[in-house]
Amino acid sequence: MATEPIPVGQKTGTGSDTYLARALVDARLATAEEVQACINKQQKLAAAGTPMQLSEVLVRTGVVTASQLKRIANPADDSMSQSLQQIPGFQIMQKIGSGAMASVYKAKQLSLDRIVAVKILPKRLSEDPEFVKRFIAEGRAAAKLNHNNIVQAIDVGEYAGYHYFVMEFVDGRTVYDEMAKQRVYEEKAALDIIIQIAKALQHSHERGFIHRDVKPKNIMLTKDGTAKLADMGLARQANDAAAAEAEKGRAFGTPYYISPEQVRGVPDVDFRADIYSLGATLYHMVTGKVPFEGASPAAIMQKHLKEPLIPPDHLNPRLSTGLAEVVERMMAKDRNKRYASTSDLLTDLERIARGEAPLQAREGFDDKLLENLTTGDEAAEGVGSGYAQNMPGAGKSGVNAGLVAAAIVEGVLIIILLVVLIMK
Numbered sequence: 413m414a415t416e417p418i419p420v421g422q423k424t425g426t427g428s429d430t431y432l433a434r435a436l437v438d439a440r441l442a443t444a445e446e447v448q449a450c451i452n453k454q455q456k457l458a459a460a461g462t463p464m465q466l467s468e469v470l471v472r473t474g475v476v477t478a479s480q481l482k483r484i485a486n487p488a489d490d491s492m493s494q495s496l497q498q499i500p501g502f503q504i505m506q507k508i509g510s511g512a513m514a515s516v517y518k519a520k521q522l523s524l525d526r527i528v529a530v531k532i533l534p535k536r537l538s539e540d541p542e543f544v545k546r547f548i549a550e551g552r553a554a555a556k557l558n559h560n561n562i563v564q565a566i567d568v569g570e571y572a573g574y575h576y577f578v579m580e581f582v583d584g585r586t587v588y589d590e591m592a593k594q595r596v597y598e599e600k601a602a603l604d605i606i607i608q609i610a611k612a613l614q615h616s617h618e619r620g621f622i623h624r625d626v627k628p629k630n631i632m633l634t635k636d637g638t639a640k641l642a643d644m645g646l647a648r649q650a651n652d653a654a655a656a657e658a659e660k661g662r663a664f665g666t667p668y669y670i671s672p673e674q675v676r677g678v679p680d681v682d683f684r685a686d687i688y689s690l691g692a693t694l695y696h697m698v699t700g701k702v703p704f705e706g707a708s709p710a711a712i713m714q715k716h717l718k719e720p721l722i723p724p725d726h727l728n729p730r731l732s733t734g735l736a737e738v739v740e741r742m743m744a745k746d747r748n749k750r751y752a753s754t755s756d757l758l759t760d761l762e763r764i765a766r767g768e769a770p771l772q773a774r775e776g777f778d779d780k781l782l783e784n785l786t787t788g789d790e791a792a793e794g795v796g797s798g799y800a801q802n803m804p805g806a807g808k809s810g811v812n813a814g815l816v817a818a819a820i821v822e823g824v825l826i827i828i829l830l831v832v833l834i835m836k
């Protein structure tokens with residue numbers, strides 16, 4: 413997942429260039445700057461009357477190799493596409509997307525004459541019997557969940573050595589797609605989506621399901637404004653942190669939203685991991701920045717463990733105090749300091765959406781965060797409204813400025829009085 417919305421594609425025009433540029437940066441095969449430099453070059457070439465495909469410029473300048481490009485353009489290998497055409501009971505129509513782990517196809521389920529989405533896992537996962545067991549068990553169990561804000565899991569199966577996951581087809585975009593268009597969400601719009609996803613999580617948490625991979629790419633938005641959590645019931649690899657690190661350099665979603673306990677690899681990851689990831693997602697939506705950046709998955713994961721969070725309203729002063737408080741509670745590093753249940757979280761999210769103060773967010777803050785704010789964090793200054801001003805000590809500079817201003821006014825009044833007296 414890209415750190416910043418990537419400012420590419422608009423000028424060059426073609427949608428496939430935009431897609432390619434994003435995919436390369438996501439896969440960490442190139443930096444946004446390298447891709448932008450190639451786009452600039454492409455524009456110069458076009459102006460000079462020698463137009464060239466972006467892919468060609470990228471290869472000629474040595475930013476990526478031809479085989480890397482091929483893999484990015486079509487992560488599913490050819491034998492996979494061939495086999496897919498024949499999954500019994502389905503007519504594969506077209507590829508609709510691909511992530512780090514799999515490709516997703518639009519298909520017709522012949523028995524019910526309906527459109528579905530089929531996610532095909534790569535063979536290497538199908539070769540791991542432990543994974544396949546979980547894949548089938550979790551997929552079947554998730555198919556029993558039913559909620560308007562969850563992308564419905566329908567079935568799991570295996571064909572020609574590939575495991576596939578059949579789900580509801582969602583005609584829409586992901587939150588990630590929206591943010592890639594350089595969109596920073598307004599608080600209200602972000603809350604509307606996050607509340608729907610919190611409802612999806614509440615439903616699944618109450619039934620014992622933990623998602624483990626809540627992130628902008630897994631939130632789909634339909635045209636009528638419904639948000640749906642995707643990949644519920646899709647088995648993850650056993651150890652999230654190890655999986656992220658092992659996939660380094662490949663198209664693994666960089667762990668921008670992973671909870672500290674998943675980084676630590678605790679065996680009993682619970683609903684609070686989803687609350688953390690949902691908080692990180694909300695943070696990104698309203699600030700335009702991921703909570704922690706780093707040059708490698710390991711560096712980012714380390715920050716989830718240790719680095720204090722920059723409060724979201726330091727990055728976007730328009731945010732309400734309540735929202736900042738709720739996000740910080742969701743993203744407490746110690747899961748005991750997060751919300752004690754997803755219903756409690758939902759209550760607070762709904763309160764702040766109505767403009768009311770959150771009930772719980774003020775309890776159990778990370779003391780280090782408070783210290784950080786009170787030690788004159790530069791970002792706190794110049795914040796016109798919101799969290800910083802309400803924190804103990806954070807307004808110190810404001811108090812000092814107020815005293816100085818009062819003294820000046822007083823001085824001016826005395827001088828005026830003296831002048832008036834002298835004139836008399």
Ligand SMILES: Nc1ncnc2c1ncn2[C@@H]1O[C@H](COP(=O)(O)OP(=O)(O)OP(=O)(O)O)[C@@H](O)[C@H]1O
Binds near residue numbers: 509512514563579642
């Ligand atoms: N049920 C669905 N209906 C329609 N489109 C879908 C559906 N599920 C996934 N997609 C599309 O396919 C793309 C790939 O999904 P996939 O879950 O494989 O990867 P991802 O979640 O985007 O990223 P990552 O692999 O990094 O987790 C999504 O970004 C989305 O655009």
Ligand SMILES: [Mg+2]
Binds near residue numbers: 511629630642643
């Ligand atoms: Mg997904």
